[in-house]
Structure formats: C-alpha cells, structure tokens
C-alpha cells in the first residue's frame with residue numbers, strides 16, 4: 068500500500084473534475100486529480116457542443132474566473148453561433164460545436180500546463196474520516212491511501228450507473244466505462260441522501276451514409292465569436308450542420324413499440340431531464356405534433372460520426388434502426404452506436420453548503436452531475452467553485468460563494484442547495500431574476516476582480532481585465548458627461564424629441580432608432596472605441612434605466628444576504644414557527660435570511676419570526 072498526501076484531491080476527470088482540479092491548482096493548492104482513464108479527460112459524453120442560452124452565460128463566467136472550458140471550446144470549435152442574436156444582450160447565448168477529439172486534447176493540454184497539478188489514472192473506492200467526522204483521505208482501488216486537506220467528488224453518471232437499451236441492462240458509468248460502485252457505497256455510509264436520476268443520448272450516425280444533398284444546411288456565424296476572452300481568433304475550419312425532422316410514420320413506429328421503451332415499461336425508475344426529453348417521451352407528451360426538428364451535428368473534422376441532436380432514445384436497437392430510416396435524408400444512414408439511457412445515483416444537493424461542501428462531512432465537496440444537474444457547463448461551473456473552496460479550506464481561507472445578483476453560477480448553487488432537485492437541473496435564463504445585470508457579455512466585469520482577490524486569476528488575464536475595466540469606466544463617464552440639446556443633436560443629424568431638454572450621450576444611445584452613422588460623426592471618440600468597450604457602453608445605455616429602478620431592491624437583497632444564520636441553528640426552538648416551516652427550513656438549512664426567504668413554501672410570517680429570533684441572538 069502506497070501513501071501520498073495532497074492539499075486537494077479531486078475524484079473524476081469529466082467537466083466538473085477537470086475544472087475543479089485546475090481551479091484548486093491555480094489557487095496554489097498542491098492538487099491531485101484521480102480519474103479512471105487519462106485518455107477520457109475532457110470527454111463529452113453526449114452532445115459535441117459547449118454553451119447556448121443560459122449555458123453560454125455559465126461558460127463566460129467560468130472564463131471570467133480563468134477556468135479552462137471556454138479556451139478548450141475555442142481551440143476545438145468547428146461551428147460557432149450566437150443564439151438569440153436578434154434579442155437583447157441579456158438573453159444572447161454564445162455556443163460552439165466542438166470537434167470531440169480536439170476538445171479532449173485541448174483540455175488535456177491545458178491541464179498538462181497547469182503547475183501544482185498531478186493526474187493519476189486511478190479509481191477512488193473509499194473515503195476516510197477522522198474522529199471528528201472530517202473527510203481526510205481518499206482510498207484508491209489499488210490500495211493507495213491519499214491524505215487530503217479537502218476532497219472534491221465529481222463522478223458524473225458513474226455512481227451505480229446502469230445503461231438501458233430496450234430490454235437490455237448493463238452496469239456502466241457511460242458506454243465503454245465501468246460504473247463506480249465502491250465509492251457509491253462509501254458515500255452512502257457517510258449518510259449522504261442519495262437518489263436516482265436518468266439521462267439519455269441519441270444513436271450516432273455515419274455521416275458518409277447521410278443524404279446531405281436532400282437536407283437544408285445551416286452554417287455557423289460568418290465571424291465566429293470566441294467563448295473565451297483570452298482567444299484572439301478561431302483557427303479551425305468551420306463546418307455546416309444539416310437540418311431534418313421526424314415524420315408521422317416514425318412517430319407511429321415509436322408508439323407501436325412503447326412497451327419496449329424502458330422509460331415507459333417501468334424498467335427505468337429515475338426521472339429524466341425535462342428540457343432534453345427522449346424522442347419516445349416527446350411523441351407521448353406532444354401527441355399532436357407531427358414533426359420534431361433534428362440538427363445533424365458533425366462530431367469532428369476528420370471523423371465521419373454525426374450526432375443527431377433532438378432524438379435521444381433508449382428504444383431497442385431494431386426499433387432505432389427503423390426509426391432512423393423513417394427520417395428524411397437518413398433512409399440509408401448507418402448507426403455507428405445505438406442511443407441509450409443511463410440511470411445513476413446522485414446526492415440531494417440540499418445536503419451542501421453554498422460553498423458545495425457537504426454539511427455533514429466537513430472537508431468533502433461535491434460538484435457536477437452527482438449534485439443532480441445535467442450538462443457540461445453546469446458541471447464545470449460547480450467544479451470551479453468546489454475547486455476554489457477546497458483550496459481555500461485546505462489553506463485555511465474562508466469559504467467562497469457567489470450570490471444570485473452576481474452570477475448565474477450563484478443562481479444555480481442557490482437553487483440547488485435551497486430547493487434540491489426533482490429532475491436533472493439545467494441552467495435557463497428564466498431562473499435568473501436579475502438577468503439584465505447577469506449578461507454573457509459582462510461576465511468579466513462582474514467576476515474577474517473577485518477572482519483576482521480569490522487568487523484564481525492569472526496575471527495575464529488580470530492585467531487585460533484591469534485595462535479593459537478602466538477603458539469601460541472612462542467611456543461611460545464620458546458618455547454621461549457629453550451630450551447635447553435637442554437642437555444641437557438635430558443639427559448633427561440625430562433625430563430627437565424637440566422638448567428643449569439636454570440629453571447625455573448615454574441617453575441618446577438608449578433610443579431605439581438613432582442613426583448610428585450620425586452618432587459616430589457627432590462623437591468621433593465613440594466610433595474609435597474598441598468593439599468590446601462600445602458593447603458595454605451600449606448595454607449600459609440600454610439597461611441603466613431598469614437597473615437604477617431595481618437598485619433599492621438589490622440593496623434590500625444584499626442586506627438580507629448579510630444576515631447570516633448560524634450553522635447549527637435549531638429551527639424547532641424558534642417560537643412562532645409551524646412544524647411545516649421547521650421541516651422546510653431544516654431540510655434546506657439556508658445560510659442567510661435571504662436564502663430562507665427563497666426556500667419554496669416558506670411564508671412571510673415564518674421569515675418574520677426567524678428575523679426576530681436572529682436579531683435577539685446577535
């Protein structure tokens with residue numbers, strides 16, 4: 068038996084684990100990443116794409132804290148699209164389809180270049196606690212004991228994972244990988260509340276057997292916008308996607324075989340993702356729809372595999388083959404690998420603090436799909452936060468967290484730890500009540516300074532960020548100070564209401580139909596601004612009136628977030644709280660009065676009783 072020691076040990080080399088390990092090491096913690104196989108570090112288990120609406124916001128936030136996901140996606144990207152381009156900046160979502168192999172290579176190269184990070188191909192089988200209940204070591208399958216100041220578990224769909232294809236069931240973490248059973252047992256022994264969820268993936272097709280000429284093709288953006296702020300330009304050749312759809316014949320085939328679909332036959336008990344349903348689910352739930360759109364996404368530049376986005380399924384293989392043949396353009400398409408569903412254990416995230424540390428097992432952090440989320444970006448963002456916190460704990464620094472007014476990452480962690488999950492959680496812009504503030508375009512301005520203070524942002528990004536932030540501040544100050552009377556603006560070719568009121572340039576920029584060329588002529592310094600700075604000035608102009616109206620509300624939220632609730636508070640001992648309120652608050656264990664107000668079902672009367680109690684205790 069070997070014995071090793073690290074400040075931070077991360078278990079799992081998926082999107083959460085790689086980001087956690089990189090973040091802990093960036094903070095200076097001596098970090099070990101344990102994962103089954105080195106060649107699957109950065110593996111995309113499902114769709115070959117990073118970002119999108121809501122998810123793209125998370126990727127930009129990861130980037131703002133100097134994480135690796137956005138840089139890897141830029142290095143591997145073969146089709147970029149800014150989703151919702153015609154809508155306001157708050158809901159625009161940057162997305163990149165990636166060459167699956169290049170993405171893995173990029174993640175592996177970024178990790179290899181990270182000082183203070185060691186990676187070993189070992190499975191974790193157990194956890195060791197000290198007499199005080201603190202997790203102090205990871206026990207590996209080969210008998211190695213690895214002592215740790217903090218441990219982060221990011222095992223994705225692997226805990227007691229089981230694949231379903233029709234009537235066939237197979238223990239697996241994902242296709243081709245064994246499940247993690249020993250670790251699941253060890254986590255259960257810690258008393259963690261474990262539940263079952265499921266997710267699924269579509270069959271992969273051989274692109275050489277698709278009739279592309281019969282399909283509508285969709286190019287990416289003519290000028291691909293990088294996901295990372297540190298990427299100067301996208302270097303890869305860009306490819307198009309095909310668009311097709313299911314047919315009424317295909318739907319009839321699925322209906323006739325529902326008794327063989329594990330999610331309908333009762334073979335699968337776990338709940339699947341609402342926003343990413345299987346095709347058999349869609350056919351049942353939206354029975355009146357004759358077609359469902361399918362995007363045919365190439366998985367790589369030198370790989371013929373195509374990912375048909377929109378038809379994840381666990382129907383038996385023979386039904387999958389007949390169904391694929393019913394789709395226009397796919398009559399002769401060969402299936403390289405059938406679709407499948409996977410059921411796995413996850414932990415009820417209400418067992419976690421806002422730092423993602425397990426409340427009942429100090430020293431242990433959880434991140435990613437194991438917390439009941441779905442998606443690479445959700446996993447990576449949690450991984451980054453858990454990695455920062457593991458390094459902080461190991462180094463004796465206070466916990467790090469982000470609030471709902473600061474980041475989508477803050478919204479997600481708040482939702483998870485207070486409300487728990489009843490189905491795989493996915494990031495959506497609708498979940499963020501302050502989304503005018505939390506834009507994908509201003510993630511750096513919102514978070515990089517905080518990241519510098521936490522020690523997770525390198526000097527190159529820090530210098531670039533500070534120069535940019537100063538440029539934005541100067542441009543905004545100038546746009547507030549300069550302007551003109553209606554007569555002067557009119558004379559410059561800028562149409563404006565002739566009410567005699569002087570207007571700042573910021574106000575003029577917010578007007579919907581202002582002639583951009585006339586503005587640039589009247590204020591040549593505006594035209595000379597670097598594009599990124601101008602975007603910030605325009606977004607500020609657009610949203611400033613709404614944001615100043617929200618200012619009082621934001622101040623109140625911040626005050627409530629400062630009213631912390633002691634960790635071991637006995638809710639049963641608070642006078643005036645009903646049994647139901649005690650139960651709800653006891654299950655979620657909010658860290659602040661603000662958090663208590665967001666626990667589903669907690670009444671204003673219960674909040675008032677809690678506030679009075681906290682005031683008395685202080």
Ligand code: FAD
Pocket residue numbers: 078079080081082083084101102103104107108110111112113114189190191192221222223224225226240241247250266267268343379407408409434435436437440441442443446447
């Ligand atoms: P993973 O990426 O799964 O990584 C887990 C890592 O942990 C792996 O590297 C594994 O080797 C390692 N590991 C596990 N146990 C141990 C151990 N004991 N010791 C050492 N290492 C260990 N997301 C969507 O958004 N939409 C979808 O449609 C979708 N469909 C999916 C379909 C399938 C079949 C699967 C498998 C996943 C799907 N996902 C989907 C989810 C997406 O893949 C995950 O959300 C994301 O990969 C989670 O990242 P993670 O880091 O939490 O876990």
